[in-house]
Amino acid sequence: MNVKTSLREVERRTYMSYHQDGLLDIFVGVYVLLFALGILLMTMTEFSTWFVIPAIFPAIMGPIWISAKKRITMPRIGYVKFGTRGANKLMAIFIGLAAAGLGVFMLFGFGASMGQGWALTLRNLIIPSGMIIIGILAAAISSLFAYTMGLNRLYAYGLLALVLLLAGHFAIIPFAYSLLTIGLTITINGFVLLIGFIRKYPLSQGDETNVEKSL
Amino acid sequence: MIMTQLYVVESADFLFLQHQLQMTPGNLSSHLSKLEKAGYVEIVKEFIERKPHTALKLTKKGSSAFKEYQRNLKQVFNDLPK
Numbered sequence: 001m002n003v004k005t006s007l008r009e010v011e012r013r014t015y016m017s018y019h020q021d022g023l024l025d026i027f028v029g030v031y032v033l034l035f036a037l038g039i040l041l042m043t044m045t046e047f048s049t050w051f052v053i054p055a056i057f058p059a060i061m062g063p064i065w066i067s068a069k070k071r072i073t074m075p076r077i078g079y080v081k082f083g084t085r086g087a088n089k090l091m092a093i094f095i096g097l098a099a100a101g102l103g104v105f106m107l108f109g110f111g112a113s114m115g116q117g118w119a120l121t122l123r124n125l126i127i128p129s130g131m132i133i134i135g136i137l138a139a140a141i142s143s144l145f146a147y148t149m150g151l152n153r154l155y156a157y158g159l160l161a162l163v164l165l166l167a168g169h170f171a172i173i174p175f176a177y178s179l180l181t182i183g184l185t186i187t188i189n190g191f192v193l194l195i196g197f198i199r200k201y202p203l204s205q206g207d208e209t210n211v212e213k214s215l
Numbered sequence: 216m217i218m219t220q221l222y223v224v225e226s227a228d229f230l231f232l233q234h235q236l237q238m239t240p241g242n243l244s245s246h247l248s249k250l251e252k253a254g255y256v257e258i259v260k261e262f263i264e265r266k267p268h269t270a271l272k273l274t275k276k277g278s279s280a281f282k283e284y285q286r287n288l289k290q291v292f293n294d295l296p297k
Contacts, residue, residue, distance in 0.1 A: 011223040014235060070264070078231025079268065080224050201234070 012150035018080060019151055021073045022193025027065060028157075029187030031057055036179035043176070072194070076201035093148060097141065131175055135165030157186055217246055218273065218281045221256065226272040247271065255280055 034057055126133060142158025145151070161182050168178035216236050221227065227235075233243050250256040255277030259270040273281065 007219070007223060010219055014220065014223055017235065077234045078228045079263070079270070080227040080231045081270070083223075083225045 014080065015082065015150055017077060018073070018082075019149070020193065021069075021076075021197040022190040022195075023065065023068050023073065024151075025153070025157075025186050025190030025193060027061055027190075029183050029185070029190050030061075032179055032183030033187060034183075036176045036183055039176040039179065043174075072198070075203055076197070093144060129169070131165045131169040131178065134175075135162040135169075138162065138165070153189075157182075160185060217243070217250060218255065218277065218284075221271060221273045222278065222281050226259070226270040228271065229269055232271065250277070253277075 138161035139158035142154045142161065146154030146158065164178045164182055165175075167173070168175065217232065220232060220235055229240075229243065229247075232238075232247075233240060236243065238246075247256060247258070251258055254274055257272050257274045257277075259272065261268050261270060
């Protein structure tokens with residue numbers, strides 16, 4: 001028996017049980033939907049500051065997320081505090097991805113502004129295949145988070161994004177519509193999970209609280 | 216299993232353990248009392264948003280006892296004839 005693997009499995013199951021409420025899916029789905037709506041808004045009304053909407057989303061949704069966890073998840077399955085190890089790993093991935101993205105963006109921007117041949121060639125290669133590149137990136141990032149968090153449905157979301165964006169590229173479907181479909185699917189799945197979660201874990205009748213008091 | 220569950224998290228409350236371990240409140244409470252008496256589990260009473268809350272965590276003694284148990288268990292399996 002591999003004791004470490006078993007402990008990792010217990011850890012994974014514990015983490016998964018805390019995210020089976022679908023809230024993560026709803027928030028990710030709504031975030032993708034906002035991006036899609038922002039792009040649609042920009043193309044329809046030339047409202048160029050659309051990116052402000054998804055940019056302020058995490059700041060607004062952070063407190064809502066915590067409140068939803070406290071009101072929906074915790075009264076049903078209880079409260080757990082995970083160690084800092086997992087959070088540190090996730091933070092390292094976030095920072096790594098942000099730094100890599102910023103680095104590539106700055107290098108590319110600098111090269112393009114200096115009229116460097118390689119940057120222009122790269123830009124000419126990237127722009128027509130933007131949806132393929134975004135699809136591959138979305139699948140890779142989803143898989144990375146799925147592996148780290150032990151949430152297998154994130155693999156499915158990554159695959160969905162890859163398939164829909166590839167299909168969008170070849171079938172010449174506008175990027176915003178592909179994003180809308182991805183966001184909508186994830187959000188609906190989140191609500192399905194949430195309803196299942198609420199049904200599976202009804203609010204406790206107080207038995208536990210009474211026994212808990214006796215501890 | 217209570218020790219395993221508490222080993223992988225920083226702390227958890229009664230309800231969470233009950234769901235994870237599929238135990239009745241009475242059964243879990245009885246096991247926790249024994250573990251507390253042995254000094255393996257610490258029961259922390261606190262208030263979260265003005266509501267009473269009972270958090271359970273492994274003590275240092277509990278953590279080392281669990282590691283020792285892991286080592287012993289491994290040894291048992293390693294010593295088995297192939």
